[in-house]
Amino acid sequence: MTIRIITDSACDLPEALARKHNITIVPLTFSIGDQEFTDRTSLTTQEFWKRCAESPVLPQTAAPAPGKFAEAYKTLAAQGATGILMIGLSRELSATIQSAETGAKESGVSVPIKFIDSRSASMGEGVNVLAAAQMLLDNPSITLDQLAAKTAEYCERTRVFGALDTLENLKKGGRISGAKALFASALSIKPIVEVREGKIMEGGKERTRSKALAFLVEKVKSAGQITSLAVLHAQCSDLDAFVAQLKTVYSGEIIVGEVGSVIGSHTGVGTMGVAFHVK
Numbered sequence: 001m002t003i004r005i006i007t008d009s010a011c012d013l014p015e016a017l018a019r020k021h022n023i024t025i026v027p028l029t030f031s032i033g034d035q036e037f038t039d040r041t042s043l044t045t046q047e048f049w050k051r052c053a054e055s056p057v058l059p060q061t062a063a064p065a066p067g068k069f070a071e072a073y074k075t076l077a078a079q080g081a082t083g084i085l086m087i088g089l090s091r092e093l094s095a096t097i098q099s100a101e102t103g104a105k106e107s108g109v110s111v112p113i114k115f116i117d118s119r120s121a122s123m124g125e126g127v128n129v130l131a132a133a134q135m136l137l138d139n140p141s142i143t144l145d146q147l148a149a150k151t152a153e154y155c156e157r158t159r160v161f162g163a164l165d166t167l168e169n170l171k172k173g174g175r176i177s178g179a180k181a182l183f184a185s186a187l188s189i190k191p192i193v194e195v196r197e198g199k200i201m202e203g204g205k206e207r208t209r210s211k212a213l214a215f216l217v218e219k220v221k222s223a224g225q226i227t228s229l230a231v232l233h234a235q236c237s238d239l240d241a242f243v244a245q246l247k248t249v250y251s252g253e254i255i256v257g258e259v260g261s262v263i264g265s266h267t268g269v270g271t272m273g274v275a276f277h278v279k
Helices: 013-020 043-055 067-077 096-107 123-138 144-156 168-172 178-187 209-221 239-246 261-267
Strands: 003-008 023-026 028-032 034-038 061-062 083-088 114-115 157-161 190-196 199-205 226-233 255-258 272-278
Touching: 003 067, 003 096, 003 123, 013 023, 023 255, 023 272, 034 096, 061 261, 067 083, 067 096, 083 096, 083 123, 083 144, 083 261, 096 114, 114 144, 123 144, 123 157, 123 272, 144 157, 157 199, 157 209, 168 209, 190 209, 209 239, 209 272, 226 239, 226 261, 239 272
Parallel strands: 003 023, 003 083, 083 114, 226 255
Antiparallel strands: 028 034, 028 061, 157 190, 157 272, 190 199, 226 272
């Protein structure tokens, strides 16, 4: 059986890693004002952040159209896929998986397709996609049902924490008032967010960036046995120093992914986070 894996661009997986594991990524779209863009292709990361800073409102993100998924399924079937596993952005955050399911009906392909809700976002979604790809590599004879079931188990064991560097996006999105954002910024407060039960929730707050990043390191350290540690970042100049900190508490490989336009629209530039699987 030739199983292929498909996901969406909110996974924030580096392109080289996706190519290495033969993972198909279907892009979400976003609009800034009256202009619409395709994630990962329309703008460079630097251009995206520049436009965000200049815009008084947050970019609006949208799930891929069902037709985009239908095209991807047809392509994979034509390439010889005998089973397809789609791992998507949390249903609590987006209609992406629903669009993927509709696209499967529209595609007319006879290849069986399974859908997995990552119950996560950014590299939290990404590490689950990579876990599925690794299982496929380790056991080429695994069935689609087995792969789907084991991937779903990984999704339940995923933890994601992020430290936001700016409150600007929370203000633009109406999550906090301008006065509160100004007050918090004056105190150098850095909000911590956590992906829990498929939703992005408040995970705490620290008074400085160094304390916020130390909080993330402590989350990794205190999690017990973990696997698949990944770092997600949005144009962070202190990325290398943060990875070095993590290496003092984790001896395995650390994957680094850049926060894209979909998640970055909500978290803002300077966001740093960790994603991993607990045992």
